[in-house]
Amino acid sequence: MVDRSASATYVVRLLGSWRGAGPSYRALAERIRALVLDGRLPPGTRMPSERELARALPASRTTVAAAYALLREWGFLASRRGAASRVVIPPGAGTGGPYPGGGAIVPVSDPDGGVLDMCAAALPAPPGLAEAVDAATRALPAYLGGHGYTPLGAPGLRELLAQRYSARGLPTTPDQILVTGGALQAFGLILRTFVSPGDRVLVEHPTYPNVLEAVRQVPARAVPVPFGPDGWDIAMLEATFRQAAPRLAYLVPEFHNPTGSLMPEATRERVAAVAARTRTLTVADETLVDLSLDVDQTPPPLAAYDRSDRILLIGSASKCFWGGLGVGWLRAPASLVPTLLRVRAVTDLGTSLLSQLTVAELLAREAAILAERRALVRARRASLAAALAQHLPQWRFTMPAGGLSLWCELEAPVSSTLVALARQHGVRLVEGPRFGLDGAFERFIRLPYTLAEADLTRAVERLAMSYTALASTTAGAPDTTVTTGRATSDPTPVVT
Ligand SMILES: Cc1ncc(COP(=O)(O)O)c(C=O)c1O
Incomplete structure (x- = not known):
């Protein structure tokens, strides 16, 4: 099954100056192979026909046919009679x-x-951090008379997190927040709630390996969207949302792991628009958002551009504060939170209260x-x-x-x-x-x-x-x- 098509003009743009000293067909095949290995033409991509690529390059049809034949021989193209050639990595x-x-x-x-x-x-x-733990310990007695489970999160922390989103340009109420044991746990919960075996999950290519593995374990199929040297390729993203019909999209708009890219506002607008148009549930992982080093202000969260209640945000205290706290959260449209809670309740009934109180203390001193x-x-x-x-x-x-x-x-x-x-x-x-x-x-x-x-x-x-x-x-x-x-x-x- 094909994930998305690369147009001839798109491939020509990626190819850049590909001609070398040797035969043209070989130089073309080698350049395409390099793009595949560099993740720019990810597995599953449908290549333009020989005729289309030859016209766009420009090169002779024979050159492109020979290059495709060589790529097939190397195992980098799979072709079925009557269907377009598809990128594979042998x-x-x-x-x-x-x-x-x-x-x-x-x-x-x-x-x-x-x-x-x-x-x-x-x-x-x-x-x-030790002072924040001390302060949390002092706050704990107020909770000791209860059972201590907080399946949605400690109310004070949810309130603080909601205020934080509102301050970033995304009005949020505490009933939209669910505190988890980390951003990864939040993503796992979203996967278990919304993704079934065999579904497709759109991911950036490259992306955070643990998310790729989480998708594999569903088992769902990751549909990779190439990252260019300048970051998100919005045309390819839009094409993949439309053509691959993913059940879920996972993006890291702030200081993307591993490239460090920050998604510009215009791209956020278009991602939110295509997610709405294609009715695709989309997760923006904001784990690294607080570690901006050279920009004064990051753009508003991806969900601030949401028009159809389809964008979820996940966040974490692991990078801005400390991994040892084991605290993360998700922000979802309020209508989805009860469903997420039902699914959560079969694996755990809440994150450590002492850790949540500690994070609340740290947030009070976060500046x-x-x-x-x-x-x-x-x-x-x-x-x-x-x-x-x-x-x-x-x-x-x-x-x-x-x-x-x-x-x-x-x-x-x-x-x-x-x-x-x-x-x-x-x-x-x-x-x-x-x-x-x-x-x-x-x-x-x-x-x-x-x-x-x-x-x-x-x-x-x-x-x-x-x-x-x-x-x-x-x-x-x-x-x-x-x-x-x-x-x-x-x-x-x-x-x-
Ligand atoms: C993009 C991204 N998401 C999630 C995580 C893990 O976050 P947590 O420790 O909150 O599960 C990391 C850790 O490197 C990360 O880079």
């Missing part, structure tokens, strides 16, 4: 995966001594806490960028305006091999392909800037050693494997 095209235990990032709570853990993009607790946090994160981001400029200047990234990580583009599809080698050098990282489907993003790696500055520098030094070691092995040598389409001297290995 098994084994990525050097890593499938991952034991699935693709989710599972933070280790006790990294081995000396190992620098860059898997989790999460910060240590802010100063003032000071967030100011301190942003300064810390800015300094760490600068340290990581400086270390990369010194030790790995060939890695490219766009400096994100917020969030907690850099999405680095390598010169070759070696992310999984590099992660394995880096492990031997004492750095834990997550492979690029975990952020995509079927082995895409082997040319990318996510580098969180959440460790202390000195550790970030040490980590980059170790990574540089690993990268050099990788270059000296024949398998996956960065300077011999071609994927960018700029150089086309070695056509054979897609990845090693």
Whole structure:
């Protein structure tokens, strides 16, 4: 089943300058293969016909036919008689995966001594957390006479969260808020409530791996929408909402994990409009919204543009405050909250009250806490960028305006091999392909800037050693494997 079509003009725009020294058909095939492996033409995309692409390029029909034939031979195009060719990624095209235990990032709570853990993009607790816990403990006796379950959340916290949304331009009442054990738990609840096995879930490509894994476990089918170098490709998003008829869409509009992109207002308007037109329930994950580093004010939440009560927001205290609190929430149209509650009640009857009271205390002091946090994160981001400029200047990234990580583009599809080698050098990282489907993003790696500055520098030094070691092995040598389409001297290995 086809997820969406890529028009000939769209493919031509993605191709850029694709012609190389060798035969045109081979250069074209290699460039298309690179776009597939970079997640720009995700699996399931229906390609334009040979005739359409030939006319749009322009190139001869024979060139395009030969390029498509080569892509079919490599396993990157599937064609049925009379139907359009569809993008696929052949098994084994990525050097890593499938991952034991699935693709989710599972933070280790006790990294081995000396190992620098860059898997989790999460910060240590802010100063003032212990005082907030003390204040929460002092508030607790008022609740001790009751049963202590808060299936919708502690009333005071729901009130504060509603006020926060209202202040961001989205009028909200406490009956629209349901407090959970984290943003992921909120997403799991939404999946269990609204998505059935076999349904489609629209996701950005790349996206947060744990959400991809949650979708797989339903089991539902993730329908990826490519991310361009400048962020959301609204035309492709709209086409996918229309053509793939997803049951749910999952987006990360604020400091998207892993790219760090911030969705512009105009895109928000169009996403909300297409969600309304296609009647698609849409989840905006705002986990990172408070970690804006270079913008004074983020645009209003995606749900502020909602015209049909179809947009849910999920949020978290894990990144702005601390993961150890285990508190997140969702904001939904009030009519959906009773349904969500019914589904929630079979797995848990509420989030830890002491944690919720602590988060309420932290919210009361959030201006000071967030100011301190942003300064810390800015300094760490600068340290990581400086270390990369010194030790790995060939890695490219766009400096994100917020969030907690850099999405680095390598010169070759070696992310999984590099992660394995880096492990031997004492750095834990997550492979690029975990952020995509079927082995895409082997040319990318996510580098969180959440460790202390000195550790970030040490980590980059170790990574540089690993990268050099990788270059000296024949398998996956960065300077011999071609994927960018700029150089086309070695056509054979897609990845090693
Ligand atoms: C986009 C996104 N959503 C959710 C989470 C997890 O949030 P929580 O700890 O609240 O479940 C993360 C953690 O990295 C994230 O990046």
